[in-house]
Amino acid sequence: MSKHIGIVACSAMGAALCYQTICTEAPAQMGEYMHPEVSMHTHPLAEYMNHIWSGNWSGVAELMLSSVHKLQEIGAQFAICPDNTIHQAFDLVKAQSPLPWLHIAEAVATEARRQGFSRLGITGTKYLMTGPVYHETLGRFNISSEIPAESDREKIDTIIFKELVEGVFLEESRLFFNEVILKLQNQGCEAVVLGCTEIPLLIDPLDCPLPPLDSTRLLARAAVREALKQD
Known part of the structure; x- marks a missing residue:
């Protein structure tokens, strides 16, 4: 059972x-x-x-x-x-x-370690990106992390709360996320955490600049x- x-x-x-x-x-x-x-x-x-x-x-x-x-x-x-x-x-x-x-962050960290990633970009609400949930958890797994710049964090937060949680998924928002993830790649990140459980409904893994770690799934x-x- x-x-x-x-x-x-x-x-x-x-x-x-x-x-x-x-x-x-x-x-x-x-x-x-x-x-x-x-x-x-x-x-x-x-x-x-x-x-x-x-x-x-x-x-x-x-x-x-x-x-x-x-x-x-x-x-x-x-x-x-x-x-x-x-x-x-x-x-x-x-x-x-x-x-x-x-x-949830331990599930993500476990998968990141399984895939051999040592540096992750974090996306999510502004509370999540600047808060301790992933930074502390990933640290216990010896994985470092980066977050987007403040202006990008604010726009991501707006997209989450004004669009994604309402079931609205816009192409322009998807492309913006890809731009932010590309910046994280340029900062040395090897993968990106989709750290809001609605983000996987927006991101297309096939054209995402970094391998996505889908926290929801x-x-x-x-x-x-x-x-x-x-x-």
Whole structure:
């Protein structure tokens, strides 16, 4: 029997991609139409954003904990969160969580190490790019990182919150991301972290200047592996 996956969601598009990846990729290991049991809970994105805008990461943690308690009540055995930014509250959550968690940046770092990358560019919300989530996690894997210039970070953040989380994917935004990723390549980066769970819905891996590390799908695959692990 596989373990029951609990998804603590935040923004809809990234959470949906994570769920879809679990359900469509698991059959390769489990058999036709089979995947682990999956449950999801989310508070409105607006509630998260009110805390993020004010820098209230303990408030973010309270929302995440509220979700994980609900998921535990319906049988989830471990939790994942397909949102990079709110992982800034991860340590607060983990200390009080009734369930074990997988960390999205650890899933990315594990894949980066498997592929032999030692220097990564980071894209995501401005809170994610300048925050500790990837810088600290990658450091534990002896992987260095670079972030875009401030003006590029601001435009990326605007694209995420005004377009991607609303399900809007514009060609001009995709081309802008490619320009930023090319700059990261010129800074010596060997791959780029798609560190907002909606970015993989915009980026085309075939014309991306650097190999993309898709945090959404990497977390989903890690969850499937965990669900199938025999304790």
